[in-house]
Amino acid sequence: MVTLSQCARPAVFEVDSIDEHGQHRATAIAGEHALTLYLDKRELVTLMTLGADPEYLCLGYLRNQRLLASPELIDSIQVDWETSSAAITSRSLAQRGLSLWEAESSSLEQQLAHRTVTTGCGQGTVFGGLMDDLANLHLPEKGQLRQADLLDLLEQMRHHDSIYRTAGAVHGCALFDLAIDPAPDERPRLLRFVEDVGRHNAVDAIAGWMWLHQPRPDPQRLHIFYTTGRLTSEMVIKSAQMGIAVLVSRSGLTHMGHDLATRLGMTLIGRCQGRHFLIFSGSQRFIAEPALAQHPLRQPGP
């Protein structure tokens, strides 16, 4: 069991602005905080974050950078906004007094060195090593998303309380699941919703949550990842690493995102707006119900 602090920061601030009429207006804007991660007292990275889910962000960062193989290596994550730091303590240090840097120094150092030279995606995160492993990634094949499920999921997102609606300037990600063999009136279930100033952070925070709570996604359920951000190569790779076969976005996609998703057999649905959407790959997981394109949306449930 990993011990996590619970240090979400207030996420919205109010500032003064002047509009086009020359009038002063109190305006809500999103928070952004520096958070420096220390693994066994050694500085790893400084992330700029909304601060809504910092402990899971740390976990997901370690996972997606592939610095640690399992959350079981971690004893605790303590976020302290006074010092803008997250102290990640390994079990090795907590139990044997031996930091991970001493215990496995060569492999961790190597991964960090590799990280230096392969950060990618708008200058984002690790990329190099991942490409080599793509061939070993096999996404679940079971389960299908009905058009009604997709529209319902988008409708849930539209009605979800969010920083974005108040203050803008953040990206949102959400994890849904649905039974492989759903009842006719069953709806996609929202498992986790995270917003952050960077879309990488929002994805990482979901990845961290999954690492702890669903290290092996239930094979009897179809997992669907929703993001407000664009579907770039990195988004496809991170989703694949989480074992998620269906990726849904309000935004568009890049050619490399499309190429990777096609090679992985991932279902990529982009440009979702109202009842419109485009399926770019993996249409075998989608059950078209074109009549729904003409009809009013199913009402959001209780």
Next chain:
Amino acid sequence: MVTLSQCARPAVFEVDSIDEHGQHRATAIAGEHALTLYLDKRELVTLMTLGADPEYLCLGYLRNQRLLASPELIDSIQVDWETSSAAITSRSLAQRGLSLWEAESSSLEQQLAHRTVTTGCGQGTVFGGLMDDLANLHLPEKGQLRQADLLDLLEQMRHHDSIYRTAGAVHGCALFDLAIDPAPDERPRLLRFVEDVGRHNAVDAIAGWMWLHQPRPDPQRLHIFYTTGRLTSEMVIKSAQMGIAVLVSRSGLTHMGHDLATRLGMTLIGRCQGRHFLIFSGSQRFIAEPALAQHPLRQPGP
């Protein structure tokens, strides 16, 4: 004089998609390419880029990561998409056969090491060292933007040919300038427009172009930076490093972006849509013309 290859890549691809009616549609999507930067044959970083302006992206990356103090240290940048690489050769290597890594190894190594632990902003780029230098940054105080100039600039952006309009999934940045003491009918002049899959890359490509062509921005002209992306701390810092005092965005801003801009005395204008906008800081550089909020836009010029 730096020798640059001219290797822009085709930026839009057409793929098949299926819409909500179950109909196949040919859809344009933005390119995304890995580009690995080598400085004097040593691997620096892999960026994911649209590839529209790779040589200036390299230059801007070196500048904004503060790896090199001046473009005069560089002899040539050769981009080769066959190998997805950019070979950056220093003058030191070209003239004396001595790579920068040998000539100034300790300082470059230090900066790279620091980079490893301080990448920030949605896990983006260098941050740590910059904060220390903020106190030494002084933005130009001369020049004002009239409301008509702002609306004109936004109108120019709306009519500018762009990948975004064709394929979405990219961010655009533009550099404008305007005389300190403009004629009544003078309009902001577009100096450079760059799109990329990551907003950091688009900013860096503009920074690279400025480094070579306007290392010291003309003090008789006001420079304005436009971005489709959000105004985060990193965007404010990079603009300040370029000596740009006015930052305009279609999107919102974060609290730290606001805080830094306020401390720097930078003019921050966000949430620009049609004739709407909000000025968040530095309103001393803005000449309000509230009558324009009610009236039709000035027509775009020839």
